[in-house]
Amino acid sequence: MTLASPQSATPAELPELGLLDTYSQQQLRRLGFTTVGYGLVRETKKGGPHGFVDETTRLVAQQTLLSLQPTWLNLNMNPSTGSGGTCYGDSGGPHFLGGMTSNLLVSLTVTGDAMCRATDKTYRLDTPSAQEFLSRFGLVPAP
Secondary structure (H helix, E strand, O other): OOOOOOOOOOOOEOOOOOHHHHHHHHHHHHHHHHEEEEEOEEEOOHHHHHEEOOOOEEEEEEEEEEOOOOOOOEEOHHHHHHHOOOOOOOOOEEEOOOOOOOOOEEEEEEOOOOOOOOOOEEEEEEOOOHHHHOOOOOOOOOO
């Protein structure tokens, strides 16, 4: 695809080492997370796997924290509690700390529950292993 006119984009910011550990879990719940993806979406709260639809447009959802683990960030994606989330096809997609205008990319989609309506497990980008990998490409933020 060729764009009709030149476009500009601001690259996402990456977190410093240990950034998420500087917040309490209450603060992280209050800040929330924004996820972006192109994968499947759930058309309704019911219907098991038959409730999924193939979505080709970018979708954005707000999520709240379930738990902060040493490597993982577990996020709520239960529509009954007002949280959105990711689904099949969203793996590797971004999770930004904060609301819709946030540019701070703190984790990537890894997996979730089979019905895409409870737990979203994401890989933290502020860990030593993630930062070591990112440093190979010159992507680690300066402390």
